[in-house]
Structure formats: structure tokens, C-alpha cells
Amino acid sequence: MDEKKENLLRMEEISKSFGSVKAIHQVNLELNRGEVLGLVGDNGAGKSTLIKILSGAINADEGKIFLNGKEVRIENPQDARNHGIETIYQSFALVGNLPIYLNIFLGRYRLKPILGGLIRILDEKRMEQESWEILQNLKIHFNSVRERVDHLSGGQRQAVAIGRALFFNPRMIIMDEPTSGLAVKEVEQIHDIIREFKKKGVSIIFITHRLQSIFAVADRVVVLRNGQNALDKKIAETSLEEVVRAMFGLHVKIT
Amino acid sequence: MMNFYLNYLKKLPHVVYLFAGILALFAILAPNFLSMTNLTNLVLQGSVLLIISLGMTLVMLSNGIDLSVGALMSLTGMIAGFFLSREFGLIPALLTSILIGLLSGYLIGFLVARLDFPPFIATFGMMGIFEGMSLFMNKGESIYWKESVFNFIGNGYLLQIPFPIWLAALVFFIVYMLLYKTPFGVNVFAVGGHEEGLRLSGVNVKRQKILIYMVSGLLASVGGLLLASRIASGHPTVGIGHEFEAIASSVIGGTSFMGGQGGIIGTVFGALLITLLRNGLNLLGFTTPYQYCAIGLILAVGITLNTLYKR
Numbered sequence: 068m069d070e071k072k073e074n075l076l077r078m079e080e081i082s083k084s085f086g087s088v089k090a091i092h093q094v095n096l097e098l099n100r101g102e103v104l105g106l107v108g109d110n111g112a113g114k115s116t117l118i119k120i121l122s123g124a125i126n127a128d129e130g131k132i133f134l135n136g137k138e139v140r141i142e143n144p145q146d147a148r149n150h151g152i153e154t155i156y157q158s159f160a161l162v163g164n165l166p167i168y169l170n171i172f173l174g175r176y177r178l179k180p181i182l183g184g185l186i187r188i189l190d191e192k193r194m195e196q197e198s199w200e201i202l203q204n205l206k207i208h209f210n211s212v213r214e215r216v217d218h219l220s221g222g223q224r225q226a227v228a229i230g231r232a233l234f235f236n237p238r239m240i241i242m243d244e245p246t247s248g249l250a251v252k253e254v255e256q257i258h259d260i261i262r263e264f265k266k267k268g269v270s271i272i273f274i275t276h277r278l279q280s281i282f283a284v285a286d287r288v289v290v291l292r293n294g295q296n297a298l299d300k301k302i303a304e305t306s307l308e309e310v311v312r313a314m315f316g317l318h319v320k321i322t
Numbered sequence: 323m324m325n326f327y328l329n330y331l332k333k334l335p336h337v338v339y340l341f342a343g344i345l346a347l348f349a350i351l352a353p354n355f356l357s358m359t360n361l362t363n364l365v366l367q368g369s370v371l372l373i374i375s376l377g378m379t380l381v382m383l384s385n386g387i388d389l390s391v392g393a394l395m396s397l398t399g400m401i402a403g404f405f406l407s408r409e410f411g412l413i414p415a416l417l418t419s420i421l422i423g424l425l426s427g428y429l430i431g432f433l434v435a436r437l438d439f440p441p442f443i444a445t446f447g448m449m450g451i452f453e454g455m456s457l458f459m460n461k462g463e464s465i466y467w468k469e470s471v472f473n474f475i476g477n478g479y480l481l482q483i484p485f486p487i488w489l490a491a492l493v494f495f496i497v498y499m500l501l502y503k504t505p506f507g508v509n510v511f512a513v514g515g516h517e518e519g520l521r522l523s524g525v526n527v528k529r530q531k532i533l534i535y536m537v538s539g540l541l542a543s544v545g546g547l548l549l550a551s552r553i554a555s556g557h558p559t560v561g562i563g564h565e566f567e568a569i570a571s572s573v574i575g576g577t578s579f580m581g582g583q584g585g586i587i588g589t590v591f592g593a594l595l596i597t598l599l600r601n602g603l604n605l606l607g608f609t610t611p612y613q614y615c616a617i618g619l620i621l622a623v624g625i626t627l628n629t630l631y632k633r
Contacts, residue, residue, distance in 0.1 A: 174523035
């Protein structure tokens with residue numbers, strides 16, 4: 068296939084400083100259609116900064132973002148969403164005191180007209196129903212979508228966050244540490260969900276420092292070190308040792 | 323069927339039991355307490371507090387506080403008086419007062435949302451400004467007006483029920499729909515629960531906060547108008563202290579200072595409970611100082627109950 072057509076996202080020479088600290092400096096990132104990209108790096112390497120720029124949570128100082136070869140501006144989370152980019156944040160960005168179904172529809176509620184279309188109110192039945200269906204597809208157990216999110220387990224919360232991202236048929240999903248703090252069984256479930264996305268042709272950027280996860284599900288790995296590109300290789304063409312070396316910039320012997 | 327009722331009872335805010343208990347206590351102790359006249363009177367007395375408390379609850383659910391409510395009530399009364407005493411007519415008096423309420427809310431919201439003032443400081447400052455303005459309007463004196471349709475708001479009857487009760491019921495219904503049936507309402511709880519999460523979901527949180535303070539300002543001006551109508555005059559300091567009673571109503575009703583927890587059903591009972599204490603103690607011959615102490619005490623009991631039985 069033509070190389071150009073396959074390319075979904077290209078971030079070019081992105082830089083961002085916080086005060087006098089350069090968080091990332093002229094970083095490049097590419098993502099192909101249907102690809103699972105693992106983005107790794109030590110703490111403070113700039114992974115989160117880079118994806119926050121892509122998801123509109125913060126704005127870059129310099130650099131360009133291309134989607135399907137066309138330059139786009141992403142200035143806030145809504146812009147990113149309009150371009151089909153959904154983000155699942157490390158801190159979940161879920162609102163604990165709200166029930167599951169309102170979290171899934173947070174900020175884009177389903178409404179129904181009453182009084183002959185004079186005003187529109189929340190369509191709770193529909194939101195509950197649709198939330199239930201989407202969560203069933205993820206194969207993680209829930210009692211009821213009316214449960215408050217702060218009463219859920221880590222894996223269930225992650226599923227809610229994923230369900231929320233899934234709902235609007237995104238082209239690309241960014242996952243920031245989706246497996247941190249989860250039990251082993253739950254990590255496997257998240258891996259399955261990522262493979263499922265891939266089958267459906269959704270592209271995924273997957274941030275983690277659990278390198279086993281990268282080798283289990285990713286097609287390609289990009290390593291950042293001190294806010295700069297350190298490695299960009301297909302999983303099949305690299306090794307754990309090479310990735311670790313790129314992350315820390317030293318020769319480490321892995322046994 | 324029994325189970326259904328039991329479940330329903332469990333869901334009610336704890337203030338309902340407190341309210342029922344004290345209601346029973348007064349019913350036994352004070353003669354005439356349960357008379358229809360006195361009960362109607364009770365709700366009538368509570369209507370002003372109820373209206374402004376609903377606004378306060380919205381603000382507190384979103385993790386804010388509005389100390390300017392009482393002073394804004396004084397100011398709206400004075401503004402209405404300014405128009406009525408010069409016989410500019412009812413409509414300009416009402417419209418201007420309501421507009422001032424919305425504008426004040428917008429200003430506070432602007433300070434809190436855009437300039438990142440802590441709500442306590444922003445509304446504390448506005449409280450001073452509003453109070454100063456009300457005193458300035460007639461050199462510290464009250465404003466009186468000739469008999470006017472305006473006085474119907476606070477003293478009239480509709481179908482043998484005092485008009486303020488209708489007004490309070492209408493306001494409750496509108497706020498109920500707004501809070502539990504619209505995106506605005508979900509966003510109120512979400513701002514209080516996890517503001518950053520709401521922002522990352524693409525909601526304009528700053529605009530949402532401004533709207534919340536505008537609702538509070540609007541309800542304060544409605545309460546101010548009702549109060550002015552009841553006493554048939556604009557008094558520059560009449561609203562002072564109402565902000566604290568509104569906070570007390572919300573807190574007794576189970577709304578948390580931390581934001582995101584609580585609701586307006588509890589607030590209704592909180593406001594009625596405070597009014598009930600006043601009314602019952604009055605009937606038993608206890609004067610204002612005792613009533614203040616009693617309200618303070620019930621606030622402590624209410625908070626303790628809410629902490630002990632946190633869901």
C-alpha cells in the first residue's frame with residue numbers, strides 16, 4: 068500500500084516548555100492507520116506532555132500536527148474530539164460522584180424534547196441503555212450503570228473510561244498508563260480490549276512503563292528520553308534490551 | 323410494597339428525620355402549633371429562606387460559596403423601592419431588580435472563573451460592595467412606597483394559599499428540573515466532584531461556573547423582592563445574615579462543603595427546619611437569642627448526622 072495513505076497522524080518538531088524547563092524539544096511522532104503504538108520513557112521523559120498536546124489538554128509552543136496529511140489545530144479537548152481523537156487519561160478524568168452512565172456521556176449528554184419540543188431534558192433511559200450495551204461489549208462485569216464511579220474497582224473504572232472513549236467511533240485512542248495499578252487479570256483484560264480495537268481499525272497510542280505490555284500488544288515503539296526522540300522501531304525489529312537502553316541511555320544487561 | 327417504602331425512606335436525606343422529630347416535639351409542647359394557620363404561617367415565613375437556599379445549594383454543590391446573597395437581597399429591595407417610590411411602575415421595578423441579580427452573579431462568576439478568585443474572597447468582597455450600595459441609595463434610610471400591586475407578591479393569596487408559597491414552590495420546581503434533568507445540573511455535580519475531569523470531557527467549565535453564580539444571584543434578587551414586598555419597604559440592611567442561614571439550610575440538608583455531595587430536597591427541609599425552630603420557640607416564649615443558639619445547635623446536630631451516616 069502507498070506509504071502516504073496509511074499515515075493517520077504526524078506530529079512534527081513539537082516543543083513545549085513549562086517556565087524555564089523544556090518538557091519536550093522538537094519531538095516527532097507518527098501513527099499509521101490501525102496501528103498500536105507504544106510510547107515509553109522514564110518519568111519526566113515527556114510522554115504525558117506530548118499526548119496532552121495531542122488531546123488538547125495543553126497547547127504546544129512550537130510544532131505542527133497533521134491528520135491524514137492535512138495540518139490541524141488542536142487548542143482544546145473539544146477540538147481533538149472533533150478530529151476523532153479520544154483520550155483515556157491516567158487520572159481517568161472520571162467524575163467519582165456521578166453514576167457510570169453520566170460519566171460515559173459526560174459533556175455530550177443525550178437529550179429528549181418535552182412539552183412538544185419547547186425544552187430538551189436528559190434522556191436518562193437512553194443513556195443507561197446505551198452505556199450498558201457498550202460496557203457489555205468490553206466483557207468486564209458491572210452490576211448496574213447507575214452505580215457511582217467512586218464505588219468501582221480499578222479495572223471497572225478503566226473499562227468505563229474506555230467505554231466513554233469508544234462511544235463516538237474515534238479514529239484514534241490515546242491511552243495514558245491504562246494498566247497502572249491494575250491486578251494481573253485486569254491487565255490481561257485491557258490487553259484484550261486493545262487487540263479488539265486494533266481489529267476494528269482504530270489506531271492506538273499506548274503510554275506505559277510496563278514494557279511487557281508494549282511487547283504484548285504494540286506494533287511499534289517510540290522511546291522518549293529527556294524530552295527528545297530516542298528510538299522509533301517496529302516491535303518485531305527490536306528487543307527489550309534495546310528499548311531499555313534507549314529509555315535510560317546506558318548499557319543495561321537484561322537477563 | 324413495604325420494601326419499596328423502606329427503600330425510599332433510606333434514600334431520604336437525614337434532615338427529614340430531624341425535621342419530623344422536632345415537628346413532633348413542638349406539636350406536643352406548643353398549643354396551636356399544628357393549627358392550619360400556624361403551619362401555613364410557617365411555610366410562608368420559610369419561603370424567602372427557601373428560595374435563596376436553593377441558589378446556595380447549587381453554588382455549594384459546585385464547590386463554591388456565595389456570601390453576597392444577603393447584601394444582594396438588601397440591594398434589590400432598595401432598587402425596587404427606588405422605582406416604586408417614584409412611581410415608575412411595577413414592571414421596571416421587577417425587571418431592574420432581576421437584572422441586577424443576574425449581573426451581580428455574572429460579576430462574581432467572572433471573578434471566580436476567569437480571574438481565579440477563591441469564591442469566599444470574591445463573594446465576601448461583593449457583599450461589602452452590595453451593602454455599601456444599598457446604604458448609599460437612600461443615605462442609609464429605608465424607602466417606602468404607596469400601596470402597590472408589588473405588595474401582593476409577599477402578602478397576597480391565590481386559591482386561599484399565600485402567594486409566597488406558590489412562588490417558592492415554583493422556584494423549587496424550576497431548580498429541581500434544572501439540577502436533575504438538564505446537562506447544566508449534571509455539570510454542577512461534576513464541577514464539584516472533579517472539575518478537571520469535566521474540562522477534559524470538553525465542557526466549558528468557566529462558563530458553567532459563571533452560570534451557577536448567575537442562578538444564585540437571580541434567586542437572591544427574587545428572595546430580596548419577596549422580602550421587600552412582605553415588609554412593604556426597601557430596607558438597606560434587611561438581608562444581612564440571610565447568607566448564613568442559607569448556608570446552614572444547605573449544610574443541615576446534607577450538602578457538603580467539599581462539593582459534589584448533597585441535593586436540594588435536603589435543602590428544602592433544612593430551610594423549613596430553621597424556620598420551624600424559630601416559629602416553635604416563638605410560640606413557647608423563647609426570644610431571639612435563644613433562637614440563634616438553637617439554630618447553631620441544630621447545625622451541629624445536622625452535620626454530625628450527615629457525617630455519621632455518610633452513604
